[in-house]
Amino acid sequence: MKKQVFVFLIIAAVLSSNLASGQDGNSVTDLILKSYSSRNYSSENVSDQDLSLILRCGMRAPSSRNGQPWKFTVVRDTALTKPVIKDIKQGNVLIFISGPEGQQENHVVDFDCGLAAENMNIAAQSLGLGARIYGGPVRAVNSTMREQLQIPAGYSVVTILRIGHLDNSVDAVSAASSRKNFEDIVNFR
Numbered sequence: 001m002k003k004q005v006f007v008f009l010i011i012a013a014v015l016s017s018n019l020a021s022g023q024d025g026n027s028v029t030d031l032i033l034k035s036y037s038s039r040n041y042s043s044e045n046v047s048d049q050d051l052s053l054i055l056r057c058g059m060r061a062p063s064s065r066n067g068q069p070w071k072f073t074v075v076r077d078t079a080l081t082k083p084v085i086k087d088i089k090q091g092n093v094l095i096f097i098s099g100p101e102g103q104q105e106n107h108v109v110d111f112d113c114g115l116a117a118e119n120m121n122i123a124a125q126s127l128g129l130g131a132r133i134y135g136g137p138v139r140a141v142n143s144t145m146r147e148q149l150q151i152p153a154g155y156s157v158v159t160i161l162r163i164g165h166l167d168n169s170v171d172a173v174s175a176a177s178s179r180k181n182f183e184d185i186v187n188f189r
């Protein structure tokens with residue numbers, strides 16, 4: 001094989017493996033590629049400063065027609081959070097992300113709220129905190145806890161974000177879930 005062809009093949013292989021592996025990233029892409037949904041938290045308090053920054057990142061999310069349909073209900077009190085997530089720790093925060101009820105295009109509201117949740121999820125992890133999105137408890141929360149949690153009138157919870165300090169005794173690499181293969185997901189035309 002000619003030397004130039006060999007060099008070309010090596011470069012092509014490196015470029016395509018970079019596409020698939022996400023190498024050559026920056027701090028944001030590196031963070032996203034390492035992100036995971038933590039289950040293991042310590043009892044250390046999430047600071048008001050971190051919380052405020054995370055909430056502002058949620059508010060910054062894009063939304064359909066810039067409708068910003070979300071409300072964020074922030075709860076620290078374990079008397080209220082424990083019935084929602086059994087293994088919640090003192091110091092964890094739950095953010096209940098709600099959207100207006102009875103909209104014709106409810107799926108758009110859900111989508112917008114999901115984007116706000118993910119902005120906050122990534123923001124929390126960028127601050128060295130753990131985070132996990134929860135959909136499982138939403139139905140029960142909406143049917144039995146809306147008043148207690150003071151979800152705004154006319155709104156229902158779309159999703160819940162848990163934020164807390166990580167329990168560093170747990171190996172985050174093994175805690176992370178795998179993803180499907182790049183080739184099975186992405187189709188270049």
Ligand SMILES: Cc1cc2nc3c(=O)[nH]c(=O)nc-3n(C[C@H](O)[C@H](O)[C@H](O)COP(=O)(O)O)c2cc1C
Nearest residue numbers: 035036037038132133134135136137175176177178
């Ligand atoms: C919309 C949505 C709902 C979720 N609901 C739950 C839930 O009810 N309980 C739970 O333990 N994890 C929940 N998760 C977390 C996912 O299980 C987790 O993100 C997924 O398994 C991938 O794991 P990783 O983020 O650690 O890679 C939810 C995530 C999303 C995006």
